[in-house]
Amino acid sequence: MEVEVARIPGRSPTAPPTLADVAERAGVSRQTVSNAVNNPDLLRSDTLLRVQEAIEELGYLPNRAARNLRTRASHLVGLRINPVQEGTASAIMDRFVHSLVETSREAGKHVLLFAGDPLDPLAGYDDLLRSTAVDAFVVTDTYLGNPQATWLGARRAPFVAFGRPWDNPAASHPWVDVDGAAGCDLATTHLLDQGHERVAWIGWRKDSWIGEDRRSGWTRAMRERGLATTGLASRVEDTVASGRGASAVLLDEARPTAFVCASDTLAMGVLHTLAERGLVAGRDVAVVGFDDSQVAQVVPPGLTSVRQPLEQVAVEVVKALEGLLAHPPAVGPGVLLTPTLAVRGSSSAVGFGS
Amino acid sequence: MEVEVARIPGRSPTAPPTLADVAERAGVSRQTVSNAVNNPDLLRSDTLLRVQEAIEELGYLPNRAARNLRTRASHLVGLRINPVQEGTASAIMDRFVHSLVETSREAGKHVLLFAGDPLDPLAGYDDLLRSTAVDAFVVTDTYLGNPQATWLGARRAPFVAFGRPWDNPAASHPWVDVDGAAGCDLATTHLLDQGHERVAWIGWRKDSWIGEDRRSGWTRAMRERGLATTGLASRVEDTVASGRGASAVLLDEARPTAFVCASDTLAMGVLHTLAERGLVAGRDVAVVGFDDSQVAQVVPPGLTSVRQPLEQVAVEVVKALEGLLAHPPAVGPGVLLTPTLAVRGSSSAVGFGS
DNA sequence: CTGAAAGCGCTAACAT
DNA sequence: ATGTTAGCGCTTTCAG
Numbered sequence: 001m002e003v004e005v006a007r008i009p010g011r012s013p014t015a016p017p018t019l020a021d022v023a024e025r026a027g028v029s030r031q032t033v034s035n036a037v038n039n040p041d042l043l044r045s046d047t048l049l050r051v052q053e054a055i056e057e058l059g060y061l062p063n064r065a066a067r068n069l070r071t072r073a074s075h076l077v078g079l080r081i082n083p084v085q086e087g088t089a090s091a092i093m094d095r096f097v098h099s100l101v102e103t104s105r106e107a108g109k110h111v112l113l114f115a116g117d118p119l120d121p122l123a124g125y126d127d128l129l130r131s132t133a134v135d136a137f138v139v140t141d142t143y144l145g146n147p148q149a150t151w152l153g154a155r156r157a158p159f160v161a162f163g164r165p166w167d168n169p170a171a172s173h174p175w176v177d178v179d180g181a182a183g184c185d186l187a188t189t190h191l192l193d194q195g196h197e198r199v200a201w202i203g204w205r206k207d208s209w210i211g212e213d214r215r216s217g218w219t220r221a222m223r224e225r226g227l228a229t230t231g232l233a234s235r236v237e238d239t240v241a242s243g244r245g246a247s248a249v250l251l252d253e254a255r256p257t258a259f260v261c262a263s264d265t266l267a268m269g270v271l272h273t274l275a276e277r278g279l280v281a282g283r284d285v286a287v288v289g290f291d292d293s294q295v296a297q298v299v300p301p302g303l304t305s306v307r308q309p310l311e312q313v314a315v316e317v318v319k320a321l322e323g324l325l326a327h328p329p330a331v332g333p334g335v336l337l338t339p340t341l342a343v344r345g346s347s348s349a350v351g352f353g354s
Numbered sequence: 355m356e357v358e359v360a361r362i363p364g365r366s367p368t369a370p371p372t373l374a375d376v377a378e379r380a381g382v383s384r385q386t387v388s389n390a391v392n393n394p395d396l397l398r399s400d401t402l403l404r405v406q407e408a409i410e411e412l413g414y415l416p417n418r419a420a421r422n423l424r425t426r427a428s429h430l431v432g433l434r435i436n437p438v439q440e441g442t443a444s445a446i447m448d449r450f451v452h453s454l455v456e457t458s459r460e461a462g463k464h465v466l467l468f469a470g471d472p473l474d475p476l477a478g479y480d481d482l483l484r485s486t487a488v489d490a491f492v493v494t495d496t497y498l499g500n501p502q503a504t505w506l507g508a509r510r511a512p513f514v515a516f517g518r519p520w521d522n523p524a525a526s527h528p529w530v531d532v533d534g535a536a537g538c539d540l541a542t543t544h545l546l547d548q549g550h551e552r553v554a555w556i557g558w559r560k561d562s563w564i565g566e567d568r569r570s571g572w573t574r575a576m577r578e579r580g581l582a583t584t585g586l587a588s589r590v591e592d593t594v595a596s597g598r599g600a601s602a603v604l605l606d607e608a609r610p611t612a613f614v615c616a617s618d619t620l621a622m623g624v625l626h627t628l629a630e631r632g633l634v635a636g637r638d639v640a641v642v643g644f645d646d647s648q649v650a651q652v653v654p655p656g657l658t659s660v661r662q663p664l665e666q667v668a669v670e671v672v673k674a675l676e677g678l679l680a681h682p683p684a685v686g687p688g689v690l691l692t693p694t695l696a697v698r699g700s701s702s703a704v705g706f707g708s
Numbered sequence: 709c710t711g712a713a714a715g716c717g718c719t720a721a722c723a724t
Numbered sequence: 725a726t727g728t729t730a731g732c733g734c735t736t737t738c739a740g
Contacts, residue, residue: 372716372717372718373717373718373719374717384717384718384719385719385720388718388719389719392719416717416718417716417717417718419716419717419718420716420717420718420719421717421718421719422718423716423717423718423719424717424718424719424720425718425719425720
């Protein structure tokens with residue numbers, strides 16, 4: 001296929017134009033072009049215009065590598081991703097990653113992905129840092145406290161955490177998190193408002209900070225109405241099978257009429273139990289999950305679920321990144337966002353019919 | 355918090371060591387260090403060892419920006435991601451992205467994410483290309499043919515497509531794809547083997563190449579057994595609601611005992627209809643989806659689904675990228691991989707009970 | 709407000 | 725097998 005390409009005089013037709021090309025075309029020095037791009041207000045308006053025209057005509061865009069070398073910044077943000085957990089519902093990262101990419105672009109940054117060994121929370125960071133491949137990191141897996149924080153802190157690596165520094169509330173790094181307790185309070189209150197009184201909890205084991213936080217929302221909402229929680233809670237692993245098992249036991253022993261779960265995965269386990277017993281979610285027993293995963297959105301009759309405001313999280317994370325990378329660096333306080341509740345058929349009759 | 359950091363003599367404690375630092379320490383020239391890193395076989399083994407020791411001691415890693423500038427390569431691969439479709443089941447990208455990141459790392463590349471306007475298949479590519487931010491692209495959304503191919507081709511931008519060049523089978527760019535027809539043949543045959551004879555199809559509208567490909571697998575399998583397909587097929591949009599509506603109509607008018615769907619999203623629609631009518635998936639009516647999404651894995655009683663070998667796809671994509679970026683570039687033929695079937699409760703009694 | 713000079717850290721080409 | 729020279733394209737001094 002033959003294609004028309006604007007030829008840049010004196011250069012290979014495929015080589016992108018450089019600052020020098022633009023300068024020549026506009027009849028100014030290279031520095032002036034650089035200023036036109038980075039500090040337009042330094043130029044007289046007519047020169048500026050002439051340079052901008054030349055830039056336009058040549059389709060000039062600054063060479064990243066050169067700029068990065070000079071400014072010691074890559075405008076890249078590293079994000080570590082873990083393997084997708086098969087058989088799990090919570091695909092929260094998907095939504096977060098997209099929001100982060102979108103928001104980063106508006107801040108002139110791009111997101112660089114790297115893989116992590118799930119067993120080693122530190123793997124992968126070091127190389128990128130030492131090779132100056134990224135300016136900063138977004139750290140997401142802070143569920144086990146975050147060893148990254150102290151480690152990255154020690155290397156003076158700028159990073160923003162999505163997740164609170166559970167093990168060290170006084171930590172000085174910027175973080176953004178979603179209030180899990182508020183979310184579960186919301187979920188529980190929603191169920192109580194529907195007339196439920198025996199609302200069970202299925203959550204994670206006690207060593208999970210996030211799990212305890214979410215659970216506290218359930219406890220709080222129950223206590224607020226003067227309802228007992230004894231015997232209504234279960235702590236298991238985050239798998240469908242565990243949710244299934246826990247809900248079966250709870251139904252037998254505590255006769256709850258509703259379940260609040262620490263994750264959509266667990267909630268799906270409850271739906272399994274209900275299906276097994278010929279019970280209908282939303283009619284016979286109400287169920288609420290956490291994360292508003294795609295699963296929650298499409299499973300019949302729709303799983304009510306706590307939805308994290310990931311778009312907002314991304315905005316705050318990028319804001320924090322910009323502060324962090326500014327001169328001088330500015331670190332604001334942690335940001336705690338409030339989730340919402342996506343109500344569907346599993347917790348209301350509304351989902352039935354149409 | 356006070357931290358011990360190895361001080362590099364003569365430099366700011368935070369500045370990473372450079373080639374020159376290593377050279378000085380090892381008592382060789384900078385070029386020799388460069389060779390030690392990039393062409394170790396050029397060095398005498400004892401010098402190599404000495405240099406490697408110095409590298410080790412200083413924790414030296416080449417500065418990416420400098421290397422990129424010099425070699426005119428970023429070792430970055432651009433991948434455009436689209437917003438997560440809410441209310442949809444197919445989260446195939448998640449798995450693919452992770453595989454790609456893993457495989458790329460082994461090839462010394464990283465994945466750079468950028469956002470795309472779903473309405474403009476070309477958006478975002480240009481800037482990255484002209485600013486030399488990436489060496490190549492992985493193009494995934496080839497479902498509408500791929501305008502990117504001709505566009506990127508015209509700019510001499512190296513890219514590998516995940517997806518066939520449907521509109522131009524003779525296209526000369528490298529591509530990797532999964533045989534959708536084979537997948538649906540597999541799914542249909544699986545159902546026929548269970549004794550089903552009236553196997554319905556719910557797929558996409560005719561203008562979707564991928565949809566037609568998948569559908570042809572169903573047709574093929576049915577014909578092979580001498581079964582009629584008339585009245586058993588429906589073409590709708592890829593939403594849960596459409597799958598629900600289509601399955602309701604088909605059940606009323608054609609009395610199928612099984613459904614093969616072009617996506618898990620549509621299959622979930624079928625499950626909705628079954629739930630509405632008090633029918634049990636896998637016992638009363640069999641259902642098979644496509645993509646083996648998380649939804650398929652966790653919905654009761656488990657949705658049988660065609661699983662794309664995304665890890666393999668990633669491997670082939672990276673292989674193609676390496677060929678493309680080699681000197682001279684080597685473009686192999688398109689690679690077509692065969693999916694497998696993840697069998698679950700929705701198409702067999704096996705899923706029941708435990 | 710604009711231009712000239714220097715150098716970021718690295719590697720390709722050549723010289724030894 | 726190792727060292728020397730030059731320069732990738734840009735921005736940060738510093739002069740004019």
